[in-house]
Each structure stands twice: as C-alpha cells, then as structure tokens.
Amino acid sequence: KQEVTQIPAALSVPEGENLVLNCSFTDSAIYNLQWFRQDPGKGLTSLLLIQSSQREQTSGRLNASLDKSSGRSTLYIAASQPGDSATYLCAVRNQAGTALIFGKGTTLSVSS
Amino acid sequence: DTAVSQTPKYLVTQMGNDKSIKCEQNLGHDTMYWYKQDSKKFLKIMFSYNNKELIINETVPNRFSPKSPDKAHLNLHINSLELGDSAVYFCASTYLGSDGVGYTFGSGTRLTVV
Numbered sequence: 001k002q003e004v005t006q007i008p009a010a011l012s013v014p015e016g017e018n019l020v021l022n023c024s025f026t027d028s029a030i031y032n033l034q035w036f037r038q039d040p041g042k043g044l045t046s047l048l049l050i051q052s053s054q055r056e057q058t059s060g061r062l063n064a065s066l067d068k069s070s071g072r073s074t075l076y077i078a079a080s081q082p083g084d085s086a087t088y089l090c091a092v093r094n095q096a097g098t099a100l101i102f103g104k105g106t107t108l109s110v111s112s
Numbered sequence: 113d114t115a116v117s118q119t120p121k122y123l124v125t126q127m128g129n130d131k132s133i134k135c136e137q138n139l140g141h142d143t144m145y146w147y148k149q150d151s152k153k154f155l156k157i158m159f160s161y162n163n164k165e166l167i168i169n170e171t172v173p174n175r176f177s178p179k180s181p182d183k184a185h186l187n188l189h190i191n192s193l194e195l196g197d198s199a200v201y202f203c204a205s206t207y208l209g210s211d212g213v214g215y216t217f218g219s220g221t222r223l224t225v226v
Contacts, residue, residue, distance in 0.1 A: 032211040043202065043219035051211045096209045099145060099157040099168055
C-alpha cells in the first residue's frame, strides 16, 4: 500500500531564503506525482506535475524533482517570499485507475 | 472560467439531517473524485467515478452515497449526519488514462454538523 511522507511538518524561514521540501513514497512504481499548495481555509492549487518518465519540472521560482528509484521528490523554492506561506502537499498516483494519495503536508511560514 | 465548482461552500446542519453537495467540472475530464479533509488537514479519497461508473469506493459509511448523472457532474449525498462527518469535502477531476494531466480540485465544502 502506497504511503507518502513529507518532512518537515513545519518550516519557518526569513524572506529571501532558498528552501527544500521533501516528499518520500514507499512504492516506486508511480504514474505521476503532483505538488499542491493550500492556503488556510482554501482549496488546493496545483503547482507542478511530474510524469513518471520525467526527472523534474520548473515553474517560476519552483522546481520539483523526482527520483523514482529512491522513492523521493523535492520541491525547491527559490528566494522565498511572505506570500509563499502556505501548506505544501505532495501526492502520488500509482496507476491510471487509482486515486491520488496525499502526504500530510509541510506548513511553510516565511517572515518579512 | 474552466474549473471544478462545488456548492455549497459552507454547510451547517443538525445531527440526523440529510444533505447533498454538488460538483461540476467544465474541463472535459472523464474522472471525478470526492476527498475528505479531516480536522488534522489530511486528505483521504472517498469515491471516484469514470464516465458515470463507480471505480473507487473506499471504506466509507453507507450513509454516504455518490451519484454521477454524467461525466461532468458528481454529487455527494449524506444521510443521517453525525458529528464526526464534520470536515471539508473536496471534489476533483482528471483524465483517467493520461499521466500528463494532473488533478484539479474544487474550492471545498466545509460541512459542520451540530
């Protein structure tokens, strides 16, 4: 059974720092992996999707990498800003007909 | 706007009542989902429909009954509501057979049972 773990559970950094959020999964045979952002009391916003054949994806200051063999993904945020404060969720999909399985998230706080 | 839309956004009701949450997507996706986010913010799959056919049915009380009249709509009906049903319910959609298409989530329905 696929399990997704995110470390750390919470992270506080000063504005301008580069940071890395970690995600690990137990079954390396994944279909794809998706990173989301959730602001308090809000829905989920998709940040990046990495297909099983890809190693990384980039969008603006965000870069997500995928290493299926080790069961790991990282989300790199460059030059963090207070507006980046949110909970970041990692989720994996094992096969075409299965559902996304979520980690418990990393809550990021960026202070100005 | 292309999106996944859920109604209502907030729902406050008494124990024992029956309520429904509606979801619609205009993205042309063929698969829709209901997720529950508990008080600890953990998201867990409840149901999934592909082209009106139920394909995922996790261990959920029988009081929860999904219905998909067509591939663009997925509704959730809950009978005899209990305090423990209080949570945020999210609808989502995607293409079943494409690893290049991610999930799109609705903004959630916050259900409070009193």
